[in-house]
Amino acid sequence: MHDILKALDTLRRPRLLIRAARIGAAEYRREAHLRRHFGYGTLPRSAAALARLVEMEEALNDQRKTGTDGFSGGYSATRHVEILIAMMGEARILRSTRAA
Numbered sequence: 001m002h003d004i005l006k007a008l009d010t011l012r013r014p015r016l017l018i019r020a021a022r023i024g025a026a027e028y029r030r031e032a033h034l035r036r037h038f039g040y041g042t043l044p045r046s047a048a049a050l051a052r053l054v055e056m057e058e059a060l061n062d063q064r065k066t067g068t069d070g071f072s073g074g075y076s077a078t079r080h081v082e083i084l085i086a087m088m089g090e091a092r093i094l095r096s097t098r099a100a
Contacts, residue, residue, distance in 0.1 A: 004050055004051060004054065005091060005094060005095065007054070008050075008054075008087065008091050013061065013084070017077070017080060017081060017084060018084070020081045020084075021081050021084035021085045021087075021088055022088065024081065024082075024084075024085035025085050025088035025089050025092070028085060028086070028088065028089030028092070030043070030089065030090075030093070031043070033082070033085065033086045033089060034049060034086060034090075036082065037053070037056065037082070037083065037086060038052070046090045046093045046094045046097070047094060049086075049090050050087060050090040050091060050094065053086050053087045053090060054087065057080070057083045057084060057087060060075065060076075060079060060080045060083060061080070063075035064077075064080065
């Protein structure tokens with residue numbers, strides 16, 4: 001768990017994506033946001049959810065870097081921001097439970 005949080009602290013993404021995600025993270029609701037990405041059923045614990053979100057974000061970032069356009073089912077900036085919001089929200093939950 002500690003390693004994934006440390007990796008998030010060193011994550012480098014375009015400033016606009018991060019700013020948009022920070023704004024969205026203020027309204028993060030685990031139940032609603034994670035269901036959008038993981039579907040219905042039991043939601044994973046925060047550490048497991050964060051690990052899966054990191055994998056999803058890395059794939060989106062690779063698509064962003066290669067320039068795959070959003071019209072052919074490739075990169076979606078909206079989806080990228082949504083994943084970053086969920087990552088920030090889950091990281092905040094993990095940090096708060098670790099501090100308690």
